[in-house]
């Protein structure tokens with residue numbers, strides 16, 4: 530049962546090298562907190578990352594909301610990732626035919642494959658979307674994908690069959706060296722201990738926003754929903770003291786993980 534296993538032990542089961550690295554990083558850093566920095570200005574993002582860097586295992590970006598994007602920005606992000614020891618995930622949610630996602634991943638303004646360790650991807654197009662991403666990376670052996678099997682927002686159209694078929698795609702022998710984990714909301718989706726469950730929709734002080742987002746507490750995300758890594762966005766970024774907020778989420782999430790594997 531992967532929910533009872535430590536991240537160290539699970540690193541031995543990872544087929545994707547980046548997932549292995551991430552399990553080890555989480556264990557060493559004692560953090561299973563991913564922060565979503567959904568902010569429009571480069572300066573504000575870098576300022577935030579300098580404050581939260583010590584507390585996170587993954588920094589999640591939406592590069593297409595940045596208004597003043599430039600290449601120096603991604604160089605600075607990569608330098609901060611090395612300094613504070615976290616991975617960078619671009620939450621692009623690729624969802625097109627292989628040829629298109631290959632260009633979206635490797636080319637265009639953002640050249641995501643050059644700086645993001647991890648990306649998110651919808652399973653909707655099937656195997657071709659993963660082949661396209663492999664094709665868009667110069668060397669995919671140091672890259673990983675998180676496949677969306679479920680979503681956090683109320684009214685989303687994903688059903689049980691879609692989730693099950695997504696897991697089949699993820700476990701397929703030709704993809705499993707590239708799939709680092711699964712984005713989902715319940716503890717029964719991920720059974721393979723080598724895959725990492727990423728769960729967004731986590732906040733301490735709110736249960737929803739005005740645009741259908743639904744939140745659970747850090748404890749519920751880890752212990753009831755089976756998250757290995759929880760994604761926190763506005764719970765931290767809207768806080769008056771982002772460093773203290775990041776530390777608080779990190780402590781709550783890590784204690785929930787420790788109590789999950791010990792109980």
Ligand code: S5P
Pocket residue numbers: 565567591620649679680681682712729730731732742760761762763764
């Ligand atoms: O199902 C999902 C999948 C993702 S990746 N629900 C989500 O909310 N996300 C992302 O997590 C979303 O794009 C956003 O960047 C973050 C949640 O942000 P928050 O401010 O609501 O915590």
